[in-house]
Amino acid sequence: MLVNNDFKSQFINNYPQHQFHLNIANVNTQALAILFSIDKLGNVTCFDGSAFDDIDIDKNDILNYSIYDTTNPLHAIHPSINMALSGESVSTHIEIKNGMYSIWLAPIVIDAVITGISGTCVEVTKQKDAESALVQIQNHYLLLAEYSTDLITKYTSDGNCTYASPAITKVLGYRPDELVGKPVFHFFHPDDLKSKRRFYTKLLDAPTNESVCYRVRRKDDNYIWLETKSTAVIHPVTGETIEIVAVSRDITERKETEDRLLYLANYDSMTGLPNRALFRDRLRHAVTRAQRNKTCVALFFIDLDRFKTINDSLGHHAGDQLLRSVSRRLKQFARKGDTIARLGGDEFTVILEGVNDPEDAAVFAEKIIELMAPPFKLDGHKIVVSPSIGITMFPNDSSDLRSLLKNADTAMYRAKEKGGNCYQFYTSDMNAKAYEYLVLESNLRNAIQREEFCLFFQPQVDLHTKNIIGIEALLRWEHPEHGLLSPDEFIPFTEETGLIEPIGEWVLKTACLEAKKWQDIGLPPVRVAVNLSMRQFVAKDFVGQVAQALQEADLAAEYLELEITEGFLAYNVDQAADILQDLHKLGVQLSIDDFGTGYSSLSYLKRFPLNTLKIDQSFVQDISSDPDTATIAEAIIAMGQSLQLNVIAEGVETEEQVFFLRGRGCDWVQGFLFSIPLSSQDIVPWLTENFSQQVQFKQWAFWPENGVAC
Ligand code: C2E
Ligand code: MG
Numbered sequence: 041m042l043v044n045n046d047f048k049s050q051f052i053n054n055y056p057q058h059q060f061h062l063n064i065a066n067v068n069t070q071a072l073a074i075l076f077s078i079d080k081l082g083n084v085t086c087f088d089g090s091a092f093d094d095i096d097i098d099k100n101d102i103l104n105y106s107i108y109d110t111t112n113p114l115h116a117i118h119p120s121i122n123m124a125l126s127g128e129s130v131s132t133h134i135e136i137k138n139g140m141y142s143i144w145l146a147p148i149v150i151d152a153v154i155t156g157i158s159g160t161c162v163e164v165t166k167q168k169d170a171e172s173a174l175v176q177i178q179n180h181y182l183l184l185a186e187y188s189t190d191l192i193t194k195y196t197s198d199g200n201c202t203y204a205s206p207a208i209t210k211v212l213g214y215r216p217d218e219l220v221g222k223p224v225f226h227f228f229h230p231d232d233l234k235s236k237r238r239f240y241t242k243l244l245d246a247p248t249n250e251s252v253c254y255r256v257r258r259k260d261d262n263y264i265w266l267e268t269k270s271t272a273v274i275h276p277v278t279g280e281t282i283e284i285v286a287v288s289r290d291i292t293e294r295k296e297t298e299d300r301l302l303y304l305a306n307y308d309s310m311t312g313l314p315n316r317a318l319f320r321d322r323l324r325h326a327v328t329r330a331q332r333n334k335t336c337v338a339l340f341f342i343d344l345d346r347f348k349t350i351n352d353s354l355g356h357h358a359g360d361q362l363l364r365s366v367s368r369r370l371k372q373f374a375r376k377g378d379t380i381a382r383l384g385g386d387e388f389t390v391i392l393e394g395v396n397d398p399e400d401a402a403v404f405a406e407k408i409i410e411l412m413a414p415p416f417k418l419d420g421h422k423i424v425v426s427p428s429i430g431i432t433m434f435p436n437d438s439s440d441l442r443s444l445l446k447n448a449d450t451a452m453y454r455a456k457e458k459g460g461n462c463y464q465f466y467t468s469d470m471n472a473k474a475y476e477y478l479v480l481e482s483n484l485r486n487a488i489q490r491e492e493f494c495l496f497f498q499p500q501v502d503l504h505t506k507n508i509i510g511i512e513a514l515l516r517w518e519h520p521e522h523g524l525l526s527p528d529e530f531i532p533f534t535e536e537t538g539l540i541e542p543i544g545e546w547v548l549k550t551a552c553l554e555a556k557k558w559q560d561i562g563l564p565p566v567r568v569a570v571n572l573s574m575r576q577f578v579a580k581d582f583v584g585q586v587a588q589a590l591q592e593a594d595l596a597a598e599y600l601e602l603e604i605t606e607g608f609l610a611y612n613v614d615q616a617a618d619i620l621q622d623l624h625k626l627g628v629q630l631s632i633d634d635f636g637t638g639y640s641s642l643s644y645l646k647r648f649p650l651n652t653l654k655i656d657q658s659f660v661q662d663i664s665s666d667p668d669t670a671t672i673a674e675a676i677i678a679m680g681q682s683l684q685l686n687v688i689a690e691g692v693e694t695e696e697q698v699f700f701l702r703g704r705g706c707d708w709v710q711g712f713l714f715s716i717p718l719s720s721q722d723i724v725p726w727l728t729e730n731f732s733q734q735v736q737f738k739q740w741a742f743w744p745e746n747g748v749a750c
């Protein structure tokens with residue numbers, strides 16, 4: 041039955057102060073509501089409405105019946121009657137036939153006298169069910185929140201915390217009550233504040249499922265990374281945000297791993313500089329910016345001169361140290377926005393934006409050269425390192441990223457060819473030269489099989505006895521197009537590519553075979569000296585390789601001399617000492633070639649079982665004209681003598697040099713004055729003649745018995 045509207049208005053008029061009058065006023069004609077009145081004795085005097093229609097209660101069982109009558113369906117409200125009759129408004133719930141009803145009772149006051157009670161009864165079963173379900177759900181979630189290891193928090197729409205689950209203590213170190221009431225932004229990392237505020241505003245504007253990662257300050261003032269999923273709880277009627285519920289997880293470890301991986305993918309772990317991948321990315325951006333702004337980019341390719349030698353001689357530890365020091369100098373020098381990268385090995389690049397004049401790029405390159413000039417201190421050694429710099433300009437030389445890098449690399453090689461410690465701009469004809477290098481490498485790879493290598497031999501003479509005391513084997517490459525190439529033209533290249541190992545092994549074997557051949561044809565035995573590269577010396581089982589070469593040639597070990605350079609000894613003193621001891625035990629002679637040009641730490645000379653010092657020819661050349669050079673040569677000879685080492689001077693071209701050397705006690709010599717390096721065919725007649733005719737030497741003016749003063 042529908043509520044009669046007249047009754048309704050009368051009802052409302054009667055109870056203007058009724059706290060639920062608005063609800064009543066809103067009871068629309070469709071609602072399952074009942075309006076009723078009760079007199080002072082408890083009899084129901086008026087009853088109208090449809091709330092009981094569905095539960096089979098006849099209104100005639102209520103109307104005119106006392107509320108105190110236990111058969112009255114409304115009997116359950118009787119405890120509230122007296123309160124209402126005393127002037128109070130009462131609300132209560134009653135259950136009738138499994139249905140829940142809300143009851144509102146209010147006194148009827150006429151002329152300040154309470155004459156009865158008016159009541160409203162509204163069916164609320166569904167609402168009650170919903171409410172209890174909600175309470176259950178709330179309890180359920182509260183339980184989850186309380187026991188969850190994730191941090192659950194709630195905020196007002198302006199960001200004040202209203203709830204924090206106990207997990208907060210473990211995650212952030214605070215107790216929940218230390219956070220409640222505080223503005224949440226207070227705890228964010230300053231760098232994340234802006235993005236977090238933006239997200240918050242977005243969340244308030246429209247529900248989103250996004251999760252956000254940001255840093256939050258712990259109680260101990262350290263920041264940790266949280267990943268948070270938030271949802272805004274919206275009022276169903278007003279559409280306003282009531283609160284924000286957030287679930288956060290500590291992702292610091294994951295973030296650190298991600299950051300580390302990102303770092304490793306983009307940075308060189310040794311120097312901390314951008315690596316090749318990041319360099320490419322930066323170059324691409326620089327080029328895009330330059331295209332947009334119609335400016336130029338200068339790309340510098342920097343390679344350290346002689347780095348390989350330093351690395352090989354002083355060891356990888358020192359090499360790494362040097363690379364780090366070079367990076368530090370470059371970093372200090374760079375402006376904000378410049379990219380300095382390490383592509384690998386000793387190769388660095390610099391991207392300079394906004395350079396519109398090649399002249400500016402040249403000035404920059406000069407500064408890099410200056411920057412590298414002061415010596416680097418490595419493991420107690422002072423090392424001077426110079427750079428070779430190749431420069432290419434975008435867009436002048438190329439607009440393609442790969443070509444730009446290649447051009448800069450090519451230009452760098454040209455700088456190296458010019459002797460290093462200089463810069464070189466890329467020019468289009470350089471590619472041809474780069475191609476030549478490629479061809480050289482492939483030719484060198486095939487040279488052993490094609491038997492294009494050969495040995496030349498240069499005798500060493502004892503000024504005292506006039507005997508030939510040794511013969512140095514010097515490598516030559518009979519290049520099919522370029523003719524006979526001297527080792528300086530290809531040895532450095534073979535050292536870089538590793539080809540020196542098979543080539544060096546060939547030299548060793550061939551030299552031993554030749555020495556044995558001379559003996560076999562009846563010449564007095566003579567020692568053959570073989571030059572070694574650092575890479576050979578430190579290669580696996582080098583000593584075994586030497587033993588095998590001797591064995592294969594059937595040559596006694598005393599007739600083999602190995603020439604090593606100073607760098608070998610400084611490289612890894614203990615390793616070098618072991619190898620040299622083993623070689624010494626084998627019975628071969630050991631000499632230090634080019635003595636005086638390396639990183640001479642003289643202390644090592646005593647540690648190794650050496651036989652001979654070879655004074656570098658640069659000291660011999662100026663011996664008679666430059667007093668400083670003469671002093672050095674003199675000191676080397678004196679030192680060699682005091683250490684009981686043989687001293688041989690190489691590159692002896694003039695009689696003056698012989699006078700000088702002879703006068704200072706250097707008795708062994710090697711140089712063009714006696715013989716140029718001779719081919720395998722030419723050395724045999726030379727030996728035959730000179731072994732048998734020492735008399736020829738006698739005629740030379742510098743022999744002591746000829747009475748020439750020194
Ligand atoms: P090195 O061991 O110091 O050899 C001496 C170099 O001086 C040789 O040059 C020789 O031809 C040159 N020479 C000899 N007497 C005179 C002279 O009176 N005046 C002048 N101006 N030069 C003289 P070469 O044959 O061109 O060899 C150059 C360097 O190449 C050698 O210097 C050595 O370090 C290296 N080398 C030669 N053969 C081999 C080899 O089989 N293996 C390795 N790893 N290096 C080698
Ligand atoms: Mg030599």
Ligand code: MG
Pocket residue numbers: 633634654656657690
């Ligand atoms: Mg030498």
